[in-house]
Amino acid sequence: MRHPVLSPILSRRHWIFDLDGTLTLPVHDFAFIRASLGVPDGSDILDFLASLSVAEAAPLHARLQEIEESLVEKTEAAPGADELLGRLHAGGARLGVLTRNTRENTLRTLSAIGVGSLFREEWIIGRDEAPPKPAPDGIRQLASRWGAEPVDVLMVGDYLYDLQTGRAAGVGTVHVDPAGLFRWPALADVLVTSLAELAAVLPAAEECPVFTVPVPA
Numbered sequence: 001m002r003h004p005v006l007s008p009i010l011s012r013r014h015w016i017f018d019l020d021g022t023l024t025l026p027v028h029d030f031a032f033i034r035a036s037l038g039v040p041d042g043s044d045i046l047d048f049l050a051s052l053s054v055a056e057a058a059p060l061h062a063r064l065q066e067i068e069e070s071l072v073e074k075t076e077a078a079p080g081a082d083e084l085l086g087r088l089h090a091g092g093a094r095l096g097v098l099t100r101n102t103r104e105n106t107l108r109t110l111s112a113i114g115v116g117s118l119f120r121e122e123w124i125i126g127r128d129e130a131p132p133k134p135a136p137d138g139i140r141q142l143a144s145r146w147g148a149e150p151v152d153v154l155m156v157g158d159y160l161y162d163l164q165t166g167r168a169a170g171v172g173t174v175h176v177d178p179a180g181l182f183r184w185p186a187l188a189d190v191l192v193t194s195l196a197e198l199a200a201v202l203p204a205a206e207e208c209p210v211f212t213v214p215v216p217a
């Protein structure tokens, strides 16, 4: 566990999560996806699609959606996801998702792992709602919808882009790395190996009055 115990940062009321590999166990086989779409090795898949003409990109977007849709059924919740999200929701925190996946797949995935009722559709930002991470636009969109200042927002993710996005938007960052390697320590405020660990260090309601006051809808 490498985080300040009861870090004040964890009492923030607006939590934005990455989906794949953060709320869920990773299921994407990126080598397979690249091969299926003809994306050169090492290239960013969404950047590659964005570099094509609309006519060239359309069938590849459809194929990507098809592949990711097929993954929904295989998806499992990451350890501690239900406990962490349940506690945050019960404490009145607002929960969002910022993902390079689509909003549609995210909604299905959240339902499949049993936490769909904790999220509002409009608080899920997928690749069609904002420029993809590491662009900070998605975080800014959510913060603006919530009327939240960056100092009251956290971005939680398992990958470099999540942390870069959080830094670029000026919000707090939590790196969840099950391997415990923490390759980008300068970009993360809190380091945990699982959401279960994060739930365990969440301030208790009595130590953190903010969590006893539900945020108005």
Ligand SMILES: [Mg+2]
Pocket (backbone or CB within 6 Å): 018, 019, 020, 021, 022, 157, 158, 159
């Ligand atoms: Mg991820």
